[in-house]
Amino acid sequence: MSITRKLAGTVAGLAAIALLAGCAGGNAGDAADDKGSEANPVKIGVVGASDPQWTSFTEAAKAEDISIEIVDFAQYEQPNPALTAGEIDLNQFQHIVYLGEYNQSAGEDLTPIGATAIYPLxxxxxxxxxxxxxxxxxxxxxxxxxxxxxxxxxxxxxxxxxxxxxxxxxxxxxxxxxxxxxxxxxxxxxxxxxxxxxxxxxxxxxxxxxxxxxxxxxxxxxxxDDPSDPNALPYVNVFAAKAEDKDNETYLKLVQIFQDSTAVQDDLVETSGGTAVLLKTPVADLEESLATVQADIAESE
Structure with a gap:
């Protein structure tokens, strides 16, 4: 099975789940307005929910009156289709190259809304x-x-x-x-x-x-890798959202909390064995890098 067909099948399956969930969930408009409440937490997909930074992040967000739910995925192939299907609101597990490859193969437009770190090679x-x-x-x-x-x-x-x-x-x-x-x-x-x-x-x-x-x-x-080198930018790890949600104030606030919380940042470095280089790369730079990556991928196909 080609990766494109595999991703398409995964997206279709998750979309069906999301549709059923929507039917049972009541008024979608009210849910959107209440996003981040205890009754309607922001769902963030990760690979490795047991990593300590996610507990710290949940606590830091709660201190800012934002409830989040960390959704664990066993494989890297799962969080992007889940985000596309509306199963989750954000994900944080990938660098720009991986995101670009997903967008190109699945025909989607997920977008970075904030940087977390780069793990140097x-x-x-x-x-x-x-x-x-x-x-x-x-x-x-x-x-x-x-x-x-x-x-x-x-x-x-x-x-x-x-x-x-x-x-x-x-x-x-x-x-x-x-x-x-x-x-x-x-x-x-x-x-x-x-x-x-x-x-x-x-x-x-x-x-x-x-x-x-x-x-x-x-x-x-x-x-x-030098994080300031433009060649390293495609390997910066990011929070990703649907393109339609890239200006969502609650989601952008969560990125800021992640980047500014000392506890979250310390736990992230500890999880990486001291290799993570913490970043606050401007979103415009992340978007430009993603566009370049996708253009390069399209040209190579």
């Missing part, structure tokens, strides 16, 4: 303690997974180790490495092997899931 080495120390002509490894490979190549470019033709994009591959203009050679490995390859390469871009395999922590990275 790091470059690690057991032989060199800085990027500058990596010798010219040495080999650096990146993941063979296409989405992670593109992001890894952008990390290497930001670190000054390679040059990508055209400046690079979320679809960049090894064929875009300008070898004549690059300091190092790049090889690809299975994601799980990037960490264990460190004795054999000068450095490797390693996903957070695998850095412990090399006896490393996120603090050991000699380079990583």
């Amino acid at each position: 790091g470059l690690y080495s057991t032989q060199y303690d800085s990027v500058d120390a990596i010798p010219e002509g040495s080999t650096v490894a990146v993941s063979s997974d296409p989405s992670n490979q593109a992001r890894g190549l952008l990390v290497l470019q930001s670190a000054g180790l390679i040059e990508l033709t055209g400046g690079g994009s979320i679809f960049s591959g090894l064929d875009e490495v300008d070898t004549a203009a690059s300091k190092v050679k790049v090889t690809e490995l299975e994601p799980s092997l990037t960490a264990t390859s460190l004795p054999d390469v000068a450095a490797a871009v390693i996903n957070n899931d695998f850095i412990t395999d090399a006896g490393l922590s996120a603090d050991d990275a000699i380079a990583q």
Whole structure:
């Protein structure tokens, strides 16, 4: 089954559930006006509802007289179709690239209404303690997974180790490495092997899931995504809403609460193992990045 058909089927099923719920719920206009009350909480879809920041967030919202309900999903493929179908009001689990891919494949227009954090992708080495120390002509490894490979190549470019033709994009591959203009050679490995390859390469871009395999922590990275680099913007995690709800005052207030609550932010960093870089990226920048991502996806199809 193609991902488009799979998403379409999921959306259809959730839409039917939402329709039945609407029939039993009374006046829709009254419900909308009362959104955020105890009787009609804002439903926010997440993956990992047991993470401590959601308890802190619920308490912080309640202090501002907004009731929320955290709706847990087991798989990343579920929260966007649920939002499209009206099963939930917002979701917070994805970065802009993922959101753009969903919109393009499902023909939807979900939109970011606020940033939360970026989880940097790091470059690690057991032989060199800085990027500058990596010798010219040495080999650096990146993941063979296409989405992670593109992001890894952008990390290497930001670190000054390679040059990508055209400046690079979320679809960049090894064929875009300008070898004549690059300091190092790049090889690809299975994601799980990037960490264990460190004795054999000068450095490797390693996903957070695998850095412990090399006896490393996120603090050991000699380079990583720079949240201020435009190339990193598509990997910022966001709150997403239906396009028609992007100016909803209650939803925007919840984003502000999430971003301003010390307890929520501390718990988010703790959940990430200290890797999360907290952000308050302007919504206009998020929307522009999403539009660019979707245009790039459409062009590549």
